[in-house]
């Protein structure tokens with residue numbers, strides 16, 4: 001069976017956006033100045049051990065600028081570097097983008113949605129940073145605009161979540177994703193492969209676990225160790241405690257995972273990319289994500305692989 005009504009070997013979120021809007025849609029990152037409970041002292045101050053938001057934040061995206069200014073610069077940035085789009089999603093990316101009062105959330109989401117060309121929002125957040133009122137706000141917005149809430153799942157195993165100091169459990173993640181989806185708000189998730197202590201089999205086992213959840217979209221990242229993190233100290237003291245994927249191994253791993261994943265869940269990304277100046281390991285050279293994706297798709301062809309091939 002080679003599934004679906006498109007010619008990709010996986011259920012592509014990018015393709016979904018293109019067919020939903022009838023054109024190419026670009027995500028533009030916004031930093032609205034939020035923090036997160038794992039940094040402001042509510043749960044802790046050190047944050048997740050791998051976390052360095054600066055490594056992912058594009059240069060135009062700074063909280064001292066207004067949202068309109070960030071969107072304007074972000075749109076110009078993308079137009080000069082990539083294929084031009086005429087409509088965009090405001091991507092509230094760094095830290096926890098539902099971690100504020102309802103009034104503040106309303107204000108920042110509205111400011112983004114009133115910017116010319118913005119057709120929706122994507123809010124990256126933690127599973128313990130939404131409540132009924134925030135979900136009600138997102139549901140209201142979703143009646144008129146595209147909305148996706150992107151939850152940091154990172155791992156399905158509490159032992160790992162504890163070890164990386166996430167400050168929430170997988171049960172909280174499950175409950176929040178179910179609650180979000182039950183309100184008709186699209187829920188997405190983010191997963192990291194290669195976290196310390198996890199075996200290959202455990203990681204592959206997450207495909208079946210996540211396939212049971214009402215997730216519309218998922219993003220995968222290989223573990224990257226950044227300079228300015230707690231994790232780098234563990235890594236430097238005991239590198240043998242980490243299994244960091246090299247590129248070729250990762251390509252086959254992530255295809256194995258995709259084969260076990262429900263074909264109903266759209267995949268937005270297979271891997272992450274960060275400026276080399278932040279990165280300690282692994283070293284994948286100067287390869288860009290587009291090329292990683294091309295290699296994954298080529299390898300899927302060679303293996304006659306497709307998403308859901310081994311999904312039960």
Ligand code: SF4
Pocket residue numbers: 036037038039046047048051052053094095096126152166
């Ligand atoms: S990864 Fe997210 S939740 Fe964890 S410390 Fe960083 S911003 Fe906070």
